[in-house]
Amino acid sequence: MLFLELFAQGLIYGCMYATIAVGLTLVYSLLRILHVAHAGLFALGGYLGLLLTNATGSLILALPLAAAAVGVVGMAIYRFCYEPILHRPPYVALIASIGLFIALEEIFRLIFGPYGLTYAQAPLQETFAMGGMTIRRVEIVIVVGSVLILGILSWLSRHTRLGVAWRATVDDPQMAASFGISVLKVRYLNFFIGSALAAVAGVFISLLSNLVEPTMGGVPSYKALAIIVLGGLGNVTGTLCASLLLGVTEAFGTIYIGNFMDRDAIAFAFMIVVLMVRPQGLFGGR
């Protein structure tokens, strides 16, 4: 029973990690940029989702709005932060991204205050019994929601012109241009989708703990990076597997070795072990 509950918790964490890490891997696969500011968009999504839900009383309305808004912000970040420095060595983009992330944290604190915000009426908190465990509705929504969203994106990438063009561009941007594909449009689309996913993950987290704070992007910022390295940089399937694996490892690890190592240490220790065995990541090797 405990085992099942821990596994379920691991699944929930894993789905959340997946939702935020996939966006990061999408950006990396297209532009080879480690988009640390992605975690700032995650936090922005959490804030907007919460504020919109409090204002409209409807999470169903707030979530897509927040995701779309953050998607647009993501595109703006590409245009104003990354595009001007694309031809420079990759560490320039990394530094710019880190700087942007720190600035975002401070902006949140300045605008929304340091105390964090809570839902006026936290939605999806009802609990019910399932298989002997007590589950909150939000936990089901996270798992089902992530699977659904990622599944739809996967389908779209295979069965629509846009999706195929996107995959072609990731594969070989120069060739894609020769196919009449606007590489710029694909980049914007990439950032839009990745950022919207981060926003959804941010809203999920805010529902789980009924709290959004300026520093909420802190842990995801480096953990998501670690996940995409673990999965094999640029590989979406790898990222998904790594996310789930990490979620489950954390769930069990915090209980059984939590008194020696804190949760992040467990996550990184696990990753170091995997990377020692397979340095290119689980699915890497490009």
Place this chain on the structure above:
Amino acid sequence: MKPLLEVADLTLHFGGVKALTDVSFAVREKEFLCLIGPNGAGKTTLLKSILGIVQPQQAEIRLAGRSITHLPTHRRIRLGLALTHQIVRPFTCMTVRDNVALAAGHQRLQRVLGALVHLDRRSERAKAAAFLERVGIGDYMDHPVAGLPLGVLKRLEVARALALSPRLLLLDEPLAGLNHVEAGRLADTVAEINQGGMTVVMIEHNLSEVLRVAQRLVVLDNGAKIAEGDPRQVLLMPTVQAAYLGEETDIAAD
């Protein structure tokens, strides 16, 4: 008659290396122009500049009288250019037909929402099949790209370029790596396409085939244009012969 393509004073350097200096030429509609010259003369760079894949420091490029010098690649393709690459790199995640279909559908990609909503890709797939037949590799339609012989890949590349419905087809050494028979066959196919009304600019090293199909030649050497005109006359010019000296190319006219 106004030329279909005009290139004026194109200059391009990478760092300190001058790849192209003040290259100018024009291509008439329905013409079959061949671009020749020793290795490293800048021929591929010239075609890439026309398509916008590389940016010259200075140039004025016009397609049907309209300046395209500052347009991005996908816009130039929309206006009627297409380029085949010397090193063929089709998308390995798709079949032969899907590669061509992707190119055929490029117009639909211009509007993002439209591209998402309009899911029916059958018309593109049908067109792709037609193009593949035209270049003679219809049998390979549903093959995955991996493991195909070079001859097939080269024809795939031509089909892919045709699928963009261009007015001007740029070909970068389509015959490279093919044996004598295959090269002849593919050159014939390209000539047929040209006879069907397509304007063609082709870079080629295989001078015997060039002599068979080209209507006009432009010769580049060390980034500069050194000759232009009737194929046989151009190849007899001393400057052209000197440029090729030391190259393993037999330029004796038939």
Place this chain on the structure above:
Amino acid sequence: MLRSKRVVLVVLGLVILGVANATGADTIKIGFNTPLTGFAASDGKSCSEGAKLAVDQINAEGGVLGRQLELVIYDDQAKPAQAIPIANKLIGKDKVVMGISGSYSGATRSAAGVFQENKIPYISAYAIHPDITRAGDYVFRTSFLGEIQGKAGAKLIGELMGKRKVVMITLQNDFGQSLAAGFKSVAERYGLAILNEYQYAIKDRQFGAMVAKVKADAPDAIYASGYYFTAGPLVSQLRAAGVTASVIGQEGYDSQKFIEIAGDAAEGVIITTSLDRDSTVPETVDFMKAFEQQAGFKVDMVAASGHTAVKVAAAALAKAGGTDPKALRDAIAAVELKASTGEIRFNALGEVMKAVQIQVVKAGNWRHYAVIDDPELLAPPEN
């Protein structure tokens, strides 16, 4: 044109500086290091609001020794490395007569060393690490030591509430660990059996795995250390999973934000703290009202601590009759003050001896539950 503009600006700047300096000369400066940015920014804000209120109140009544008080605030981000240069700046450049720490233990410890070395008095408003006052005789603390509060928690659970089986959830920092140490040191005395202890980091907000394990342990009571932003989610997740055991926390929970985050799950949560919301003591009642009016949000323990520290500083200044550091230090050591967070009286080490307030969440507000006034149990160390 541009040059003359620049000259005007420079002259204007000098004039402003001059004016600022002129007005500064008359005030008594008290240094204040607190985290205004970073992970502890919420506590920094609360503490500075409390301290500022005290300064405003004192100045409104004419200040101290005929002069106005001025709070010189610097942001240390709760980082020891930042606190040291700030302490040096306060002493060397701003020439403060004393310092107050509105920050966490790590930063306070570092700054305390600097103040002690320069023989300038320093008061820790709410940081609980024992080594702080051990820096020397110029360092004081107006709040409980972590261990003492932990001991009170054990007595609360074992004796007042009559529970036996306890699971501990400990925050992995100075705060959580000293509470846990105090709790464990007297747990047996009050008949408590500690089933398990789990640890978590200050950044954690998702406790699903831990909650599942605690549920399996089936304790009577849970002794959980944390701040409102960790305890809020923790308690809410515990209750959502169906864990009904009593939850006992400490002053880190003491904020309306805890109740906002945990919602209904906060009902019945009990904490050890220094602020009694139901107090009839005029100092406390007046303070709470004035704070809510000035700051715009309900008072929390950290704000009250900041307020108390400033009041102690002012009382000591008045008693010393001047700003001589040694006289000031002696005055603080001899202070006897009734503040919102209790009766402030220091022992030889600079620690306070005061009763522990127990509060419970009832109908969405903190209410009085009990008081623990056990001098033997709560006696702070003398050295």
